[in-house]
Amino acid sequence: MLREIGKKLEIALEKEIEIIVNGRSYKRFCTPVMLKELAVGFIVAGGIARSLEEIKVDVQGEKVVAEVLSSKQFSNERFPNLRPKNGRKFRIEELRKSLVILEIEEYRKTRGYHVSAVVSGDKFYRAYDVGRHNAVDKAIGLALLNFADLGNSFLLLSGRISKEIALKCANAGIPLVVSKAAILSSAIEFCLETGLSAVSFATNIAVGDAIE
Structure with a gap:
């Protein structure tokens, strides 16, 4: 039974979504908004691609299918210049x-x-x-x-x-x-x-x- 024990707040949204990158599936529990942005950031910040130009993204409901043209996982030892x-x-x-x-x-x-x-x-x-x-x-x-x-x-x-x-x-x-x-x-x-x-x-x- 769900009951209030004080002033009730709105409930934050969480759903499981799937990001498929070059055929590989990644399951994420997330708030189901900005899924294209999530996929692009996941790919670049995850070191799978270096730039937006290497990525094609198609949002299909709660599934995102992405193609990375370079198809290369970069080593964590090789970063871009980290000084402004x-x-x-x-x-x-x-x-x-x-x-x-x-x-x-x-x-x-x-x-x-x-x-x-x-x-x-x-x-x-x-x-x-x-x-x-x-x-x-x-x-x-x-x-x-x-x-x-x-x-x-x-x-x-x-x-x-x-x-x-x-x-x-x-x-x-x-x-x-x-x-x-x-x-x-x-x-x-x-x-x-x-x-x-x-x-x-x-x-x-x-x-x-x-x-x-």
């Missing part, structure tokens, strides 16, 4: 102010969604999902589909920075990841090894050359 173009550095106060981008109505109504955004100059590409990895994939996919310059952008997220999240940034060529939550030790080690920069406002730690 033209030597640009991001100021801590600028990054702190950007946290407002994470405040969305869908979260306030449910308390059930993670939020992520690729911030590129005065534009941002934002997405939400019940899973933080999915939210990151959607934001990266949305940015790619809008031809954002990822090498001069940063990834903003509401959840913690794990090595997996840092790896997604590295594969996509995003030089900086910023979170209002904590950063994990594995992510710090990854940043030091690869040159990726990171800021955690919960842990009060900044690492990397992209921050002044």
Whole structure:
């Protein structure tokens, strides 16, 4: 029996969807919106392809069929340049102010969604999902589909920075990841090894050359 024990919030949506890449099936539990963006971000941030030009995507209801023309899994040892173009550095106060981008109505109504955004100059590409990895994939996919310059952008997220999240940034060529939550030790080690920069406002730690 389902009963209310206080003020009731809306329920966050979660469904199982399937992403098929060159015939290989990946099952994901996610919020069933922005599935094209999810697939594009999953492929690029997962290191399966380097760019949007290599990908063809067809959304078929709750299934996404994708073809990667390169059909090559890149080694995690080979990342794009992880320092901002033209030597640009991001100021801590600028990054702190950007946290407002994470405040969305869908979260306030449910308390059930993670939020992520690729911030590129005065534009941002934002997405939400019940899973933080999915939210990151959607934001990266949305940015790619809008031809954002990822090498001069940063990834903003509401959840913690794990090595997996840092790896997604590295594969996509995003030089900086910023979170209002904590950063994990594995992510710090990854940043030091690869040159990726990171800021955690919960842990009060900044690492990397992209921050002044």
